[in-house]
Amino acid sequence: MQKFTRLTGIAAPLFRANVDTDAIIPSREMKKVSKEGLGEGMFADWRYSDVANRVENPDFILNWPCFRKAPILLAGPNFGCGSSREHAVWALQDYGIRCVIAPSFGAIFQGNCVRNGILPLVLPEPSVAALAQAATPQLLTVDLAAQSVRVPDGTELPFTIAPADKEMLLEGLDAIGVTLKRLPAIRDFEGSYRARNPWLFF
Amino acid sequence: MGLSLVEKLWARHCVADLGDGTDLLYIDRVLLHERTGSMALKGLKEQGRAVRHPDRAFVCMDHIVDTLPGRSDTTIMPGGTAFIHETRAAAAEAGIRVFDIGDDRQGIVHVVSPEQGIALPGATLVCPDSHTCTQGGLGTLAWGIGSTEAAHALATQTLVVKRPKTMRVRFDGALPPGVGAKDMILHLIAAHGAGGGSGYAIELAGSAVSALSVEARMTLCNMAVEFAAWTGLVAPDAKTIDWVKGRPFAPKGDLWDAAIADWQGLVSDADAVFDKEIRIDCAAIAPTITWGTSPQHAVPLTGHVPDPDTAADATAAQARRRALDYMGLKAGDALVGLPIDGAFIGSCTNSRLSDLRAAAAVLKGRKVAAGIRAICVPGSMQVKAAAEAEGLHLVFQAAGFEWRESGCSMCFFAGGEHFGKGQRVVTSTNRNFENRQGPGTRSHLASPVTVAASAIAGHIADPRSFLGEG
Numbered sequence: 001m002q003k004f005t006r007l008t009g010i011a012a013p014l015f016r017a018n019v020d021t022d023a024i025i026p027s028r029e030m031k032k033v034s035k036e037g038l039g040e041g042m043f044a045d046w047r048y049s050d051v052a053n054r055v056e057n058p059d060f061i062l063n064w065p066c067f068r069k070a071p072i073l074l075a076g077p078n079f080g081c082g083s084s085r086e087h088a089v090w091a092l093q094d095y096g097i098r099c100v101i102a103p104s105f106g107a108i109f110q111g112n113c114v115r116n117g118i119l120p121l122v123l124p125e126p127s128v129a130a131l132a133q134a135a136t137p138q139l140l141t142v143d144l145a146a147q148s149v150r151v152p153d154g155t156e157l158p159f160t161i162a163p164a165d166k167e168m169l170l171e172g173l174d175a176i177g178v179t180l181k182r183l184p185a186i187r188d189f190e191g192s193y194r195a196r197n198p199w200l201f202f
Numbered sequence: 203m204g205l206s207l208v209e210k211l212w213a214r215h216c217v218a219d220l221g222d223g224t225d226l227l228y229i230d231r232v233l234l235h236e237r238t239g240s241m242a243l244k245g246l247k248e249q250g251r252a253v254r255h256p257d258r259a260f261v262c263m264d265h266i267v268d269t270l271p272g273r274s275d276t277t278i279m280p281g282g283t284a285f286i287h288e289t290r291a292a293a294a295e296a297g298i299r300v301f302d303i304g305d306d307r308q309g310i311v312h313v314v315s316p317e318q319g320i321a322l323p324g325a326t327l328v329c330p331d332s333h334t335c336t337q338g339g340l341g342t343l344a345w346g347i348g349s350t351e352a353a354h355a356l357a358t359q360t361l362v363v364k365r366p367k368t369m370r371v372r373f374d375g376a377l378p379p380g381v382g383a384k385d386m387i388l389h390l391i392a393a394h395g396a397g398g399g400s401g402y403a404i405e406l407a408g409s410a411v412s413a414l415s416v417e418a419r420m421t422l423c424n425m426a427v428e429f430a431a432w433t434g435l436v437a438p439d440a441k442t443i444d445w446v447k448g449r450p451f452a453p454k455g456d457l458w459d460a461a462i463a464d465w466q467g468l469v470s471d472a473d474a475v476f477d478k479e480i481r482i483d484c485a486a487i488a489p490t491i492t493w494g495t496s497p498q499h500a501v502p503l504t505g506h507v508p509d510p511d512t513a514a515d516a517t518a519a520q521a522r523r524r525a526l527d528y529m530g531l532k533a534g535d536a537l538v539g540l541p542i543d544g545a546f547i548g549s550c551t552n553s554r555l556s557d558l559r560a561a562a563a564v565l566k567g568r569k570v571a572a573g574i575r576a577i578c579v580p581g582s583m584q585v586k587a588a589a590e591a592e593g594l595h596l597v598f599q600a601a602g603f604e605w606r607e608s609g610c611s612m613c614f615f616a617g618g619e620h621f622g623k624g625q626r627v628v629t630s631t632n633r634n635f636e637n638r639q640g641p642g643t644r645s646h647l648a649s650p651v652t653v654a655a656s657a658i659a660g661h662i663a664d665p666r667s668f669l670g671e672g
């Protein structure tokens with residue numbers, strides 16, 4: 001998995017409440033059993049005025065020249081709620097988004113981000129709103145090891161993250177590989193668990 | 203201090219404490235479907251990893267399959283056939299059982315799993331699908347995950363999970379006539395917001411939940427994810443045990459006796475402490491419907507579209523304005539009487555036999571209004587067969603409803619069938635997001651009886667007018 005350590009880039013404001021994963025990647029844009037190429041369908045219903053012909057909607061924030069290549073999104077509360085589709089994260093990744101800053105996230109989406117090298121960064125709602133409403137594009141530096149976001153006036157905004165998520169992102173860990181190292185412990189548990197709950201086994 | 207049900211289930215599945223509030227949990231059941239499960243199986247194969255216990259994993263074909271009579275692997279969803287074929291092949295290679303097209307057990311994964319006795323009280327169950335929480339209605343600790351996590355569960359029979367906070371929502375008092383589990387959960391989300399359950403495992407409890415059927419409890423738990431909860435569940439009781447008994451994959455004989463002895467202890471202790479408690483008086487719940495594009499945009503059916511300026515904050519007000527624009531409504535509009543174009547009964551929320559019976563009671567002897575496209579999609583082929591054995595299909599068809607094969611169908615738009623731009627649909631599903639049921643389609647979430655009543659009236663209608671006395 002791609003590591004996430006430190007990132008400096010423009011943050012595009014998409015400060016709306018409850019942006020769901022259907023909006024991030026509409027189901028009809030999931031055309032193949034694949035993670036590849038989903039960036040084109042990202043936010044398709046908002047990003048294109050004519051979805052079928054990929055005619056861009058000039059009003060959509062990511063179509064503004066200053067935000068087209070933004071690697072950071074400034075999002076509203078409960079971002080990524082709804083469907084579990086990991087395609088939402090794969091679409092962001094394919095497009096080039098490496099970090100989403102929001103007051104809160106949908107739980108499954110947040111987990112999917114961490115497992116794909118995207119940092120879901122939680123800041124208090126007033127902080128995110130202030131950045132999103134700034135008059136000029138905000139160049140931010142996100143430092144995961146230091147757990148801080150540096151904003152253009154030099155202020156450092158601290159953030160918290162679960163230690164396991166931090167480690168996975170910093171190290172780019174293969175989660176299955178890490179757990180498989182515990183296979184002896186899992187087997188031990190399984191033996192006693194089966195003795196206590198035999199009806200759960202076929 | 204006593205323990206809550208979630209804490210008890212957590213403890214019995216904890217393989218290892220990984221520190222910082224994270225545990226390695228043992229997973230009893232892994233369910234997959236062709237939309238996201240295909241990616242989990244593909245990921246494992248690419249990594250050269252095996253499924254540890256294929257006998258405890260199951261695949262349901264539900265998301266992409268057509269629900270039209272005479273269906274095959276060819277679907278009207280673009281690219282859909284590849285999802286079906288690749289999932290089937292990968293499952294066969296891994297030795298995982300598939301409830302496939304043509305199997306009389308096929309259906310929506312969250313309907314099929316409880317119905318087949320795969321989900322059991324006290325078990326842990328995961329699926330790369332957000333509505334996995336539905337199965338919490340049986341007292342199963344069931345939650346939705348992504349495809350990468352599903353691959354982890356398949357390869358290791360465990361997941362690394364952060365301990366959630368605990369919440370109890372108590373619904374007490376008697377439900378008024380015409381009000382059911384769908385109205386209860388919409389009421390909760392409207393009152394506390396679509397983010398209200400964020401970070402919590404929620405036990406749904408109280409006398410009104412005890413009084414619900416097991417199927418209705420699944421409706422209640424289904425929308426825990428629309429409340430942003432990690433999951434929801436209801437403690438198993440005698441009704442649950444009766445409901446599970448004799449199902450194909452449920453334990454039998456001595457194992458059954460041992461199981462029910464255990465399940466009877468699956469309750470929160472009287473002195474359990476929850477991080478948050480919410481109490482709801484069911485007498486105050488009316489038939490409820492959404493007006494906007496978030497499940498929290500719900501009001502009593504007899505109410506009006508709220509004014510964005512009365513929202514809690516600027517972000518919520520802006521969301522309401524966007525929703526009004528999308529839905530073609532304005533503040534103060536009455537919901538009852540709003541003309542509709544479509545009516546949909548189905549989805550993992552409301553497609554079980556009790557839902558179809560309730561809707562049929564409204565439809566019996568009546569006709570869908572002219573120009574309304576009305577569709578019923580039973581949640582599983584078993585539900586469909588049971589409904590047909592009671593003659594319910596005749597009621598739906600005589601009223602003018604299409605009677606379909608089972609699947610997720612028009613709960614979401616994947617490039618195939620949809621209701622059309624600007625079309626207003628009353629739907630028993632769980633998501634009223636922009637474009638969820640089709641580009642520009644305007645979805646109003648409601649109970650199956652409200653959908654049925656509205657289909658007959660041709661506009662959003664109060665089911666209580668169709669339920670005889672009361």
